[in-house]
Amino acid sequence: MIVKAFPQDFVWGVSTSAYQVEGAWNEDGKGESIWDRFCHTPYRIANGDTGDIACDHYHRMPEDVALMKELGVKGYRFSIAWTRIFPDGKGKINPKGLDFYDRLVDELGKAGILANATLNHWDLPQALQDLGGWANRDTTDRFAEYARVMFDRLGDRVALWATHNEPVVVTSGYLGGSMAPGLADASVAYRVAHHLNLAHGKAVQVFRQGGYPGKIGIVLDLQNYIPESDSEADVLATHRMLDHSHHLFLDPIFKRQYPQGLMEWLGTIAPQPQEGDMEIISTPIDFLGLNYYFTLKVRYEPWGGLLKAAARPFSAPMWSQTEMGWGVHPEGLTAILLKLRNHYGNPDIYITENGTAAPDQPDEHGFVQDRERIAYLRRHLIAAHDAIQQGVNLRGYFVWSFMDNFEWALGYRPRFGIVRVDYATQKRIPKLSAYWYREVIRQNAVWE
Numbered sequence: 001m002i003v004k005a006f007p008q009d010f011v012w013g014v015s016t017s018a019y020q021v022e023g024a025w026n027e028d029g030k031g032e033s034i035w036d037r038f039c040h041t042p043y044r045i046a047n048g049d050t051g052d053i054a055c056d057h058y059h060r061m062p063e064d065v066a067l068m069k070e071l072g073v074k075g076y077r078f079s080i081a082w083t084r085i086f087p088d089g090k091g092k093i094n095p096k097g098l099d100f101y102d103r104l105v106d107e108l109g110k111a112g113i114l115a116n117a118t119l120n121h122w123d124l125p126q127a128l129q130d131l132g133g134w135a136n137r138d139t140t141d142r143f144a145e146y147a148r149v150m151f152d153r154l155g156d157r158v159a160l161w162a163t164h165n166e167p168v169v170v171t172s173g174y175l176g177g178s179m180a181p182g183l184a185d186a187s188v189a190y191r192v193a194h195h196l197n198l199a200h201g202k203a204v205q206v207f208r209q210g211g212y213p214g215k216i217g218i219v220l221d222l223q224n225y226i227p228e229s230d231s232e233a234d235v236l237a238t239h240r241m242l243d244h245s246h247h248l249f250l251d252p253i254f255k256r257q258y259p260q261g262l263m264e265w266l267g268t269i270a271p272q273p274q275e276g277d278m279e280i281i282s283t284p285i286d287f288l289g290l291n292y293y294f295t296l297k298v299r300y301e302p303w304g305g306l307l308k309a310a311a312r313p314f315s316a317p318m319w320s321q322t323e324m325g326w327g328v329h330p331e332g333l334t335a336i337l338l339k340l341r342n343h344y345g346n347p348d349i350y351i352t353e354n355g356t357a358a359p360d361q362p363d364e365h366g367f368v369q370d371r372e373r374i375a376y377l378r379r380h381l382i383a384a385h386d387a388i389q390q391g392v393n394l395r396g397y398f399v400w401s402f403m404d405n406f407e408w409a410l411g412y413r414p415r416f417g418i419v420r421v422d423y424a425t426q427k428r429i430p431k432l433s434a435y436w437y438r439e440v441i442r443q444n445a446v447w448e
């Protein structure tokens with residue numbers, strides 16, 4: 001048995017997001033978000049599920065933080081519901097919303113848990129969507145105003161801030177229709193991507209101008225893409241997928257430009273930056289958050305949508321697929337981390353999401369022996385350690401997710417948590433993986 005020890009200051013954490021766990025969707029002055037509207041629209045969500053109650057974290061937050069402490073967690077990544085702060089996305093501030101996040105970061109502080117806050121985890125205020133949403137350039141200024149309010153209120157206690165979570169998924173809500181706000185218009189989608197980048201840059205500038213403590217970055221969804229074959233068509237299709245999913249966000253932030261190949265491919269629907277936009281977007285950040293789940297094999301496909309590409313899940317030998325139908329390829333995580341080292345200046349990185357949905361089978365006491373999840377997490381931690389050994393500046397790891405929760409368009413069927421939630425009673429029951437993770441944290445190491 002080989003012990004893979006991590007750096008002494010490594011942050012071991014867990015992740016959630018507001019809409020997926022908080023519930024209380026219309027309580028204490030909270031406004032409607034695009035995910036509230038999307039979920040309340042028939043035929044959008046599996047089983048007609050909604051996030052109206054979710055895990056009731058809004059009311060059960062103190063016990064959830066206490067459970068994190070019991071499990072030895074060192075960092076908690078959560079998101080802030082914009083509509084709890086600005087019910088209409090702008091204008092009048094809702095003090096009860098601010099009070100909730102005040103209490104949350106105070107509870108984390110008392111528990112000795114680092115606070116890692118994300119400003120936008122997809123739940124844009126519906127009032128702003130009614131004005132065009134992220135397709136409206138004015139939304140970037142509304143986001144900067146919201147960011148300033150949160151920095152002012154929580155900046156003395158939040159160690160890590162992220163502007164957006166997975167902006168490529170927000171973009172897909174305007175491109176493919178399966179995510180909120182449920183639109184499918186390519187002529188709008190890439191304008192949305194640019195405005196997300198611009199909003200990020202404006203929020204970072206606000207943070208810099210305010211001289212707040214802590215660090216700021218962004219969380220990107222960087223899955224691994226490899227060509228189906230060595231054919232030129234498959235290789236070029238893979239480049240287009242990477243440009244769309246990775247470089248559309250990485251390149252403006254780190255290189256002050258959009259990927260030229262994608263811009264030429266998109267033509268008239270490509271992002272159209274105004275003068276000064278790229279300087280704002282490329283305002284230096286302190287860290288990059290990385291969400292990694294799987295590797296895809298890509299092939300050229302004439303009917304493969306705008307990018308003329310199709311992808312299928314790829315698993316390493318001896319691995320099958322997850323409950324989500326995703327392949328399992330831990331080596332892909334190492335590959336992405338090395339890509340960031342080699343091509344983007346080796347930034348400080350936190351793995352902000354990594355985990356798996358598994359066919360959890362509780363016993364008569366509700367306990368889940370999720371050995372499949374443990375195997376998944378262990379191999380990905382070994383892959384992360386391999387990257388550290390090769391010089392990657394990896395500073396922390398946050399499991400997705402702390403507890404079972406609302407999984408967007410798939411409703412409550414997939415369970416990603418290391419803590420089981422009995423949705424009928426809202427009882428929290430740590431799974432075997434939670435106790436395994438507690439030992440990893442205690443030892444600051446994983447075993448191969």
